[in-house]
Structure formats: structure tokens, C-alpha cells
Amino acid sequence: MMVVTMRVSLSFNLSLLRARLGAVMSGAVTLGRAVPAVVAVASLVACAACSSSSSSTSVTSPTSVRCPVDLALTPATIDAMGGSGSITIAVNRECTWEARSEADWIALGAPTSGQGEANLGFTASANAVVSARRGTVVVNDQRVEVAQAAAVCRFELSDPGGSVTATGGNLAVSVSAQATCAWTAVSEVDWVRVESGREGNGQGVVTMTVAPNTGAARQGTILVAGQRYSVSQAATLPPGPPTPPPTTPPPPTTPPPTTPPPAPPACAVTVSPDSQGFGTDGGDGTVRVQASASNCAWTAVSNVPWITIANAGGSGNGNARYVVAPNPGAARTGTLTVAGVTVTVTQAAAPAPPACEFNVSPDSESFGANGGNGSVRVRPSASNCAWTAVSNVPWITMTAPGGSGNGDARYVVAPNSDGARTGIITVAGAAISVNQAAAPACAFTVSPQTESFAASGGESTLRVEASAPTCAWTAVSSVPWLTLASGGGTGSGNMRYSVALNAGAARAGTLAVAGATVTVNQAAAFSVVLRGEVSALSGQCPTVTFTLSGRAVRTTAATDFETRCDRLRNGRDFTVWGVAQADGSVLALRVREGDDD
Numbered sequence: 001m002m003v004v005t006m007r008v009s010l011s012f013n014l015s016l017l018r019a020r021l022g023a024v025m026s027g028a029v030t031l032g033r034a035v036p037a038v039v040a041v042a043s044l045v046a047c048a049a050c051s052s053s054s055s056s057t058s059v060t061s062p063t064s065v066r067c068p069v070d071l072a073l074t075p076a077t078i079d080a081m082g083g084s085g086s087i088t089i090a091v092n093r094e095c096t097w098e099a100r101s102e103a104d105w106i107a108l109g110a111p112t113s114g115q116g117e118a119n120l121g122f123t124a125s126a127n128a129v130v131s132a133r134r135g136t137v138v139v140n141d142q143r144v145e146v147a148q149a150a151a152v153c154r155f156e157l158s159d160p161g162g163s164v165t166a167t168g169g170n171l172a173v174s175v176s177a178q179a180t181c182a183w184t185a186v187s188e189v190d191w192v193r194v195e196s197g198r199e200g201n202g203q204g205v206v207t208m209t210v211a212p213n214t215g216a217a218r219q220g221t222i223l224v225a226g227q228r229y230s231v232s233q234a235a236t237l238p239p240g241p242p243t244p245p246p247t248t249p250p251p252p253t254t255p256p257p258t259t260p261p262p263a264p265p266a267c268a269v270t271v272s273p274d275s276q277g278f279g280t281d282g283g284d285g286t287v288r289v290q291a292s293a294s295n296c297a298w299t300a301v302s303n304v305p306w307i308t309i310a311n312a313g314g315s316g317n318g319n320a321r322y323v324v325a326p327n328p329g330a331a332r333t334g335t336l337t338v339a340g341v342t343v344t345v346t347q348a349a350a351p352a353p354p355a356c357e358f359n360v361s362p363d364s365e366s367f368g369a370n371g372g373n374g375s376v377r378v379r380p381s382a383s384n385c386a387w388t389a390v391s392n393v394p395w396i397t398m399t400a401p402g403g404s405g406n407g408d409a410r411y412v413v414a415p416n417s418d419g420a421r422t423g424i425i426t427v428a429g430a431a432i433s434v435n436q437a438a439a440p441a442c443a444f445t446v447s448p449q450t451e452s453f454a455a456s457g458g459e460s461t462l463r464v465e466a467s468a469p470t471c472a473w474t475a476v477s478s479v480p481w482l483t484l485a486s487g488g489g490t491g492s493g494n495m496r497y498s499v500a501l502n503a504g505a506a507r508a509g510t511l512a513v514a515g516a517t518v519t520v521n522q523a524a525a526f527s528v529v530l531r532g533e534v535s536a537l538s539g540q541c542p543t544v545t546f547t548l549s550g551r552a553v554r555t556t557a558a559t560d561f562e563t564r565c566d567r568l569r570n571g572r573d574f575t576v577w578g579v580a581q582a583d584g585s586v587l588a589l590r591v592r593e594g595d596d597d
Helices: 014-030 039-052
Strands: 004-009 053-058 072-074 081-090 096-101 106-108 111-115 118-124 133-140 142-148 161-164 168-176 181-189 192-196 200-201 206-211 218-224 229-233 268-274 273-279 283-290 298-304 305-310 314-315 319-324 331-338 341-347 358-361 364-367 374-381 386-391 397-399 402-404 406-415 421-427 430-436 444-447 450-453 457-465 472-477 481-483 488-490 491-501 507-513 515-524 525-531 535-539 541-549 550-555 571-582 586-593
Touching: 072 142, 081 096, 081 133, 081 444, 096 106, 096 118, 106 133, 106 491, 106 550, 118 133, 118 142, 133 550, 168 218, 168 386, 181 192, 181 206, 181 283, 192 218, 200 206, 206 218, 206 229, 206 386, 206 397, 218 541, 268 341, 273 283, 283 298, 283 331, 298 305, 305 331, 305 525, 314 319, 319 331, 319 341, 358 430, 364 374, 374 386, 374 421, 386 397, 386 406, 402 406, 406 421, 406 430, 444 515, 450 457, 457 507, 472 481, 488 491, 491 515, 525 550, 525 586
Parallel strands: 161 229, 273 341, 364 430, 450 515, 550 586
Antiparallel strands: 004 053, 072 081, 081 118, 096 111, 096 133, 106 118, 133 142, 168 206, 181 200, 181 218, 192 206, 218 229, 268 283, 283 319, 298 314, 298 331, 305 319, 331 341, 358 374, 374 406, 386 402, 386 421, 397 406, 421 430, 444 457, 457 491, 472 488, 472 507, 481 491, 507 515, 525 571, 535 541, 541 550, 571 586
16 A cells, blocks of 8 residues: 655645635535545645645655465475476565575576566486485575485396306305395205305305206306396206207288378477587576477477476477486486477586505415414505405305405415415405415324124224324224224214124124224124023014023024014924023024924
8 A cells, every 4th residue: 555645835824724624524524425535635735735835745665565485395205316396486476585405416497586476496316325315495584395215225246147067166246236235145046055145235245156967957046136146057968959949920910001181281390409418517408499380389308317397398489498417427318309309418427436446465375274264454545445355266265255445354264184275365356365284194093993892792982083183084894793883084083883793603803994903802602592482472573572491582683583583472382592691581593483403
């Protein structure tokens, strides 16, 4: 509302002014309608001007208007790959506004200031971190948060697969991923075993052992970080006949073309420029559209996510505006389709990070025949420099196969049971020599070297003392009545053996254990002959007990039944030859039905 202030210099009599003002007001009432005060005042001024020496009028500016700002964000969350959005600015039309971004990954579209309601476009660059992030856009004194989803973990394998001969062998594959991304390695076939790297985070190495193949060529897979690493193994058998080539299907029948209806006259549209280049930081671009008529409609579409269209089209002549996001990686090329014309947009690569350099020590290490633990210190030029450690021989196992920044590559050297050997481990690209001494000459002590047994036989144990845990030895029996529990061992240990029942004369046998000869003597059988009727029969053939001529008799699987064991019956006559036992019973060696010799 305009407020009018009037200053009137009057030279006439004040009483005359009052009289005339009263007449005006009286006339207004007489007319039966309200007369605005401004009319009355204007009349008064007009009248006063008749006899006034001077008059002046001044206009006061509008009173100040409050300018609250309301902001609405679309969409609520930006994809991790980046994208565009808009902020709706609701404000009185008399009010001005100005916007700024407080996050370096949020680029505001033009214009960033204005008056009254508006839509402010913005572009978010790709999120390379495996965690969500938030940035703020400020309009006047109001703030709105832009949320962006976390980057998806991406895993890469150094090789798609590997192959080994029929005799088997070892394979290794490196895993590349962001530092917080976890992964596992699982074999999907029983003939490939994961040795190390079953679990990991970020960079790592998976090693595996392939068992020997006794059949046709075969293929297997290891599921590493969600990707399949293929393992091929050669056959030990000749390959089968070749597979016949697949037959080529006949080409599809092409339907006859249809005649389209006549089209209305086409609009002629030219677009310029048809290409444009940008630096690493990106920026705003414009494509000019010239149309043959004002009603010729056209559209503008981006074909890549890092180029955002600011206005999606128009009619007649106009400009297609777009925004190129900052480039975090290699040089790239994208296209826009404006009024049906392809516009090429190129962008320079981000500055390459400095190359990583590594200081690795020591460059060699030596171990005794018993093996042990070792480590290699890695000192890179930057904390984000990733490195791996791989063993090139099966007797060295990496327990810390890689990392990022300063760290140690730890490994284990297995005991050596053969001659001196040298292996190589590759740490951060450097070859580290690992030397191991030969196994010492083996010496054995076996005790006792002489043992004696009764005719009933039994079991015993020999003690083998070896000069080193890697010393292997064998054990062999020279006679069938001496049975060994196993054929040998490695290092110090025990060897069990058993002595069978002796049904004849005294005898001696030998065992060859760890190069020593152990003599085993066994007493002759003390023969007992019983004849009579069987009584108190119990048990199940061939292990039964019964009474014969007042003596308890026991049979075993080694007893010789001249007639079938199931012929034993209470009340029948039998003859038994056996060995007297300490408890007075008889261990039957031979059983015959009847009481004759």
C-alpha cells in the first residue's frame, strides 16, 4: 500500500480552512456514502492551492516484506553412480535468493540466484567409497541435505583361470577390491583344495592345490569373491572322438515390407556445435538449435550418466543446456541426442596418481632343515599403494599374502626331508630367495632287539628313536606268525606287532625295523589231549566253550575243526588237542568228532 504524506504551506486564515473542511465533510454525509479521507484531503489541498503560496508532495517506499524460503528435494537419494536432481525453491515473488553447494561432489546448475519461486538443478558425481555420504546445499539461510548411496563392492581377479598337468600342482589368483569389501574363496570340486586365502578384505591372494588326475581331462571352478575361477587339468587317458560341429539353422524368413502412410512435411532442424570438449572438472555446455518453423518441437537427451540435461527440449529456435560432471578416472567420451542429432562430448582424464614405489627387505633368507616362519618388510611410497605376496614353490606357504601401505609379508617354510633347496616368493613385484638346508643323515635306535613269548602268543611294542623328525623308516616281518601294525613311520615313534599261537615246536622269527633286526622267540606248544562227552556247551561257532573229561575247553577262529564246528553237541563224543592255560583251561588247537586217535 502506498502511503502519501502531504506537507501544505498555507497563507490563508486557519478558520477559513476549518469552515471549508466542515462543508466538505457535511456534503459527504448528505450524499449518503462514505467519502475516502484521501478525497477530502485532496479537495482541501486543491482548495488550499488556490490561495497557497507553495505546496509539496513526497512518496514513502513500500514497507519491508519478510522472505521465508521453503526447500523441497527431488529425488531423496542419488544413486552411487551419480546423477542429477532438483531443489524446488518456494518464496514470495518479491524476494530474491542465492544458492551455494557445501560439498565438492555436488555441482549446482545455472542460475544459482534469482527472484521468486524456481527449480534449482544439481549434479552429483559418482561415489567411489563403500559408504553412503551426505552433502548440503544452502539457499539464503535455509539448508537441504542431499544423500548419496554407497558404492557397490567390485571384485576383480588377476586371471580368469589356470591349468595344470595330469600330475596335479599349485595355482594362485589375486583378488582386487576396495579395502572394506570382504570376500571368500570356496572350491566347487573335491579335487581342488583351497590352501590359503579362504577369507579376505580388499586386496588378497588365493592359493590352491590340484590333486593328480587318473582319468579324462576335467574342468573345475573355485568361487572367489563371487566370481568363478576356472581350473583345467589334462587327462591321463587319450581323448575321445571329436565332437561334430553344430549344424547351422536356416536363416529366418523376412516378412515383406509394409508401405507406411505418407508423413506430414518434416521440420528442418540444425544443431551446432556437434562436438565439444571439457576438462577434468567438467562444466556447463550449450547446443544451439535452429528450427525451420516455430512449431517444430525437439528434445534433448543424455546417453551417459555423467552428462545431465538442464532443459529437456523446446519448440522452434532455442538452446539445449547441459552439465558435465567432474571426471574421477580415465578420459571419456559421451553423446547427447539433440533434435535427433548426435552431439559428441569429450572429457579429459583425471590427473594420474603418482606411481607406487616399494622398498622390500630382506631380498633373501635362509632356514635349517626343520623350516620355520619368515617375513618380508614392505615400505611403499604412499599409504594407498597396494601390494601382493605369492609363493612360487609348494613348500613355502604365505600366511599374509598382501596389503596396502606399510606391512609385512609373512610365510612358513616346511621341514625338508631331502637335499638343499631354494624357492622364490614374489613380494610387491620383488623376487625374494628362500634357501633351506638339506635334511641331516638319519640314525635310528630300536629297542628291545630280542623278545620271548609263550606258545599262546601275544602282543608287544618296539620303540624307534630317530635322529630327526624328518627321518623315515620301514618295518617288515620275516615270518607269517609275526604281524606288524604298520609298514613304518617318520621320526621317533612306536611299532606294535603280534605273535600268533604256536601249536608246534619252539620257533624264532625276525622283524626288520628301521634297519635293525629284532629277534622274537616263542616256546613250544604244551599239548593236551582230552576225550569224552561234551557238556556245558555255550557260545557261537567258531568261538565256543565246553567241558570235556572234567576240563574247560575254549575254541577260537584259529582252531582246526576236522568236522564242522556246528557238530559240537552236548552228550556227543569228541577228542581235543590243545594247550594248557594258566587258569587250568585248555585252548583247543584241533577238534575231532569221536574218541579215537
